[in-house]
Amino acid sequence: MGAQVVDVDSPDLERMIRYWIDLLTRLTGSAPTQLFIWRLAADKNVILSSTNRDSFSKALSRASEGILSKLQTxxxxxxxxxxxxxxxxxxxxxxxxxxxxxxxxxxxxxxxxxxxxxxxx
Structure with missing residues (x-):
């Protein structure tokens, strides 16, 4: 499917995404091309988890299982x-x-x- 551009209808979500991009830009020194597959820790450098297309999906599945007690994709x-x-x-x-x-x-x-x-x- 390749890169996608998605319109964000929620002003709150749009603001949060802008804050996130600004934070990643300041921490890494350049604007991110991948938004949702970063590892941040107080005692380590900011790193890109992985650039394969399944990275965000895997992270979301793990998080949903921990929060919802059910694996979701x-x-x-x-x-x-x-x-x-x-x-x-x-x-x-x-x-x-x-x-x-x-x-x-x-x-x-x-x-x-x-x-x-x-x-x-």
Whole structure:
């Protein structure tokens, strides 16, 4: 799939991401190209955990297991969000184009979102 650009609708999340980028830039001396696979510790240098595409997914799975007591993947969270999106009442009034854009933020198509919802039934 390659690099993706995702619009952030939440001003709070956008602010937090800007703070995170600023912190990584100050700690490493250059703007990061990978945002979510860094190791920070008070007594060690800041290091990039890994640059393979599964790094963030593995970290998220480990964290979800510790917090939720159940292993979840990036796709599990995407699937849950797609279902919640489709069950939200404004979704029924959206045009197909608006639905495509909403699902595009989850890096899949409207059609894929419908399949996710169908699998729950």
């Amino acid at each position: 990036v796709n599990s969270f995407r699937h849950a969000h797609a279902i919640a999106l489709q069950r939200d009442s404004p979704y029924g009034d959206m045009t197909v184009g608006e639905r495509d854009r909403a699902h595009g933020k989850l890096l899949h198509s409207h059609r894929t979102g419908l399949i996710y919802n169908w699998q729950v039934r």
